[in-house]
Amino acid sequence: MxxxxxxxxxxxxxxxxxxxxxxxxxxxxxxxxxxxxxxxxxxxxxxxxxxxxxxxxxxxxxxxxxVKAPLPRPVFDALLHYASVNYSAVGSRFSASELAAVAAVLRRCNSNAAPCNLLVFGLTHETLLWNSLNYKGRTVIVGDNDYFVTRLEQRHPEIEAYDVQFTTKVSELYELLEYSKEQLKNECRPVQNLLFSDCKLAINDLPNQIYDVAWDVILIDGPFGFLPTAPGRMSAIFTAGVLARSKKASAGKTDVFVHECNREVERVCSEEFLCRENLVETIDALGHFQVGETEANKRFQFCSDSGSIASSSSSPSSKKNRADS
Incomplete structure (x- = not known):
């Protein structure tokens, strides 16, 4: 061991x-x-x-x-002059006086610091003119034909255009007006966000951002309304009335033009949703309104007198007349 x-x-x-x-x-x-x-x-x-x-x-x-500067006055005047001189030759339905009335408002609007926001219902011969006269601002065109809107965008990519499928008919005018009166405190309110509206007269299928714009000028020259089966302009006029009343009061009133307001649909719907009290003038067949939110709107009324369907059978004068204040 x-x-x-x-x-x-x-x-x-x-x-x-x-x-x-x-x-x-x-x-x-x-x-x-x-x-x-x-x-x-x-x-x-x-x-x-x-x-x-x-x-x-x-x-x-x-x-x-x-940021675009306003269109130089000589260029502005030249565009308006040649459009006025040649309006019948190119198939325009606007008279020289009507063109001048819209142009005057666009000129004034673009003289402000902020760019002018122009919304146009109707794809017509004047589309390029409106876009040019509002060179400083934003112009949006709303048509009812996908093919023509697409072709416009291809030829003129600088133009912002959208198509809408209208479901109304001219023959349904009074039926739709009665419906809107029944829904005045619900889906067809004068002040609302149309994006979420189920009112039969509301145009609610445009891009979301369109409803957030404070529109300075709205021009209604479409869709077609000369046949009982045509979509008519009931929805366009209703939508214009709501858009104008729903923007902030600080943004001012909206100038709304209704072309061919001597026809029954345009005349009756203008009285119902834009209101005679807001009529500034009539020039030939063009009605000019200035619309903003009022105390009547807070009571779920478009007009201060609650509106009156077809309250007057008279058509706008063919001459320029000042509306009674």
């Missing part, structure tokens, strides 16, 4: 000292590495933030630079 013997290991003090120094040096190295990483991250953050701020400033400057 072998006897076990204890082994004694001696560590020299200098060896411990060297190990301690090595450990301390290692800790300092890691600390230095950590601080370097923190400094690098901070520097990268500063650079990224500066670049983002520079890019934002550049985008803002670019946006400011792309």
């Amino acid at each position: 072998k006897s076990s013997s204890a082994k004694l290991i001696l560590v020299h003090p200098s060896s411990l000292h060297k190990q301690g120094v090595a450990i301390a040096a290692s800790h300092r190295l890691w600390l230095l590495l950590f601080l370097s990483l923190v400094a690098l991250a901070f520097t990268l953050t500063l650079i990224t933030t500066k670049d983002a701020m520079t890019a934002a400033a550049a985008n803002a400057a670019s946006a400011s630079a792309t």
Whole structure:
């Protein structure tokens, strides 16, 4: 049997000292590495933030630079002149006086600091003219024929146009008016967001952002309404009345033009939803209204006298007449 013997290991003090120094040096190295990483991250953050701020400033400057100036007056006048002289030759249904009335409002609207927002119901020979006269602002065209709207966008990509499928008929005029009166406090309210409306007269299938725009001018020259089976302009006039009343009062009233207001549908619906009290003037077959929210609207009435369907059988004068104040 072998006897076990204890082994004694001696560590020299200098060896411990060297190990301690090595450990301390290692800790300092890691600390230095950590601080370097923190400094690098901070520097990268500063650079990224500066670049983002520079890019934002550049985008803002670019946006400011792309804001359109009003169409020069000589160009504006020339466009209106040639459109007025040649309106019958190109199949326009607007007279020279009617064109001048719309142009005067667009000129005044574009003289303001903010761009003019123009909404047009009807894709017609005047489409390019309206878009040009409102060069500084935004023009949106609403048509009822997908083929013609698509062709317009292909030929003139600078024009913003949408198609709407109307479900109304001219022959249903009085039936729809009675329905709107029954739903006056519900789906057919004078002040509402039409995007969520189920009123039969509401146009609610346009892009969402269209309903958020404070429209300065609305021109109604469509859809077709010369046959009993045609869609008529009941929905366009109702929608114009609601859009004008639903924008903020601080944005001012909306100028609403109704073309061919000597026809029954246009005349009756204008009296019902735009109101005779808001009639500024009639020029030939063009009715000019200025519409905004009133106390009557808060009582679920379009007009202060609650409206009167076909309250007058007289058609607008063929001459320019001031409405009674």
